[in-house]
Amino acid sequence: MGKRSRFWDLIARRYARMPVRDEESYREKLAITRSYLQPDWDVLEIGCGTGTTALGHAPHVRRFRAVDSSPKMIEICREKAAAAPTENIAFDCADFDEIDQPVGSLDAVLAMSILHLLEDPDAALARIHAMLRPGGMFFSSTTCIADIDNAIARYLLPAAAALRLVPRMTQLGRAELHRRIEAAGFEVLRDWQPGDDPAKAVFIVARKPAP
Template sequence: MIDTATFWNRAADKYEASKIGNPAAYEYTLGRTRSYLRPTDNVLEIACGTGSTAVLLAPDVASYLGTDISPEMIRIARGKLPVAGADLSFDVTGDLPETGQFDAILAHSFFHLVPDMERRMARIYDLLTPGGFFISKTATLKGRGLKWTLISAVIPLAQLVGKAPYLRKFSAAELEQAVRDAGFEIVESGDFATPARYIVARKPGVASTA
């Protein structure tokens, strides 16, 4: 199987040029995400890709850090700087920060692409301030019917020739249970662009009013 960073480096230019598959669903979930963010928030986005979502949300918060495993994705994202009225930066990393505290952590199109989802969710929990939000959009391929079963069946062949990254398959119910097992309370969830499951979860505690 192709190395993860290598796969996304090769895909970066095509990814940037591609159109959003379901613009209405994207705009809806972007609006939902924005409703949970405050002007005083410090935000981390994991697997930010070429930074398109970061550029839209960063002006609404105090600081915004986008990270991605792919240097090519981050190169394209940095090409979109500066963003007016935003404290926005991009870093290359395949894991979560060792230290820091964030009021919101976003992870879109990410958890189905890593084998250690549970470890990363636990780390997200530790990095969030009490009352902070964990917002994700994740492909859930189990239990989605014949179309997605057939798509899943051909992925191993694509992986053998370097045309697909690692993929983990789970259901929406299994994903939500993993979020709860990490200690979060799910605030809202739904399918707005099948097979993606949008989840907003909250770390228990009282949010800072600073």
């Protein structure tokens, strides 16, 4: 595990106690995602954090695998799972580019609040596309730093990342994110940013076209 994992390990317990910043939008994303999920699906979530989203979706599918590079985050996930046992979910500690997932083996992949934290989002999107079966679904929620026009986004976050106080964020914009997802071979079905507020994450529902 790398430097990013150590950052998330340090803040994991505090992060787990933090309330959801925009509860209404979060609930809407859950509802939209569940409207697509099927009971015979195999699903993967990358960058699962403390596991709340994974545990919420697992009862609606056949198998749910959730991975995160932070051992402390996965520890919290497993504590939550033990408190509310769900037989069809597995939490694994691994970097996304290290996990063993066969090509064409998944019906859906979730990447919630993670694409902007990856060093190579395009490589991740290509791998996600390969993992999905034809017709498989991709759900993502991404902070588009490039669209936020304030001093924090422009100066403070890059400076803090250079000092290793926060993870480095890829400077994505909403239009560029949309383009990159399509360039990876996906068909974008929904592109939603609550209130069209640049400070809020962009939620995208995309599909791997069937032949």
